Amino acid sequence: MxxxxxxxxxxxxxxxxxxxxxxxxxxxxxxxxxxxxxxxxxxxxxxxxxxxxxxxxxxxxxxxxxPWSRTGVELIIAVVVLVFYTMLLQPLGFILSTLLAVGTLCWRMGATPVKAYLTGAVAGIVVFLIFNFALDLSLPLGLLSFLEVS
Missing domain, CATH: 1.20.58 (Methane Monooxygenase Hydroxylase; Chain G, domain 1)
Structure with missing residues (x-):
């Protein structure tokens, strides 16, 4: 094999x-x-x-x-989630698209929906803050562009 x-x-x-x-x-x-x-x-x-x-x-x-069993199906779902993540990154922004992608992947791995999407929200916010303020690299805000500081 x-x-x-x-x-x-x-x-x-x-x-x-x-x-x-x-x-x-x-x-x-x-x-x-x-x-x-x-x-x-x-x-x-x-x-x-x-x-x-x-x-x-x-x-x-x-x-x-x-893995052609349930694991194979979960891998296909993960790829689909990541494709949608890249498609939604610009219109929704980094924080919201990361919340959805990480939350969905965590939920598919067995976390409760509340914990999964809370993890996605924390991941999106923390990584956004690191990139914007520590690395000085801007990420798209999308729908949250009203939060942009001039």
């Missing part, structure tokens, strides 16, 4: 290449090419994804089998 890991690794390499290419579409940072800009974190993710994918191709798990 090592073939499954290799297929997944090749698909993830293709995703890493597409994701890395997408980072080249970000505008040039104000301080020039040497400064940290909005493309820095996605490029780091691209490198991690590519290296992890190469590892799967070179050293696959010998006992791997695709």
């Amino acid at each position: 090592t073939f499954n890991d290799r297929i997944f690794g090749v698909l993830m390499i293709a995703l890493a290449v597409a994701y890395g290419w997408g980072t080249t579409l970000f505008p040039e940072p104000f301080g020039g090419a040497e400064s940290v800009g909005p493309e820095t974190f996605p490029r780091l993710l691209t490198v991690v994804l590519a290296l992890s994918s190469l590892y799967l191709i070179v050293r696959p798990d010998p006992d791997n089998a695709w």
Whole structure:
């Protein structure tokens, strides 16, 4: 069953290449090419994804089998949630879309809906504050744009 890991690794390499290419579409940072800009974190993710994918191709798990039971369905649901997360990021904003995505994923993993969506809200707010104030990288506010401080 090592073939499954290799297929997944090749698909993830293709995703890493597409994701890395997408980072080249970000505008040039104000301080020039040497400064940290909005493309820095996605490029780091691209490198991690590519290296992890190469590892799967070179050293696959010998006992791997695709989970076609409930686990497989949950994986498909997670992918759908993440696709909707990217689609809703701009219109709803980072905090609300993160609340929905993290909350839904936590709920699917067994948390009660209240705890799951509370976790999503805390995650969205904390990460937003870290990016906006500690890293000085703006994230979209979307529907919450009335909170924007001038």
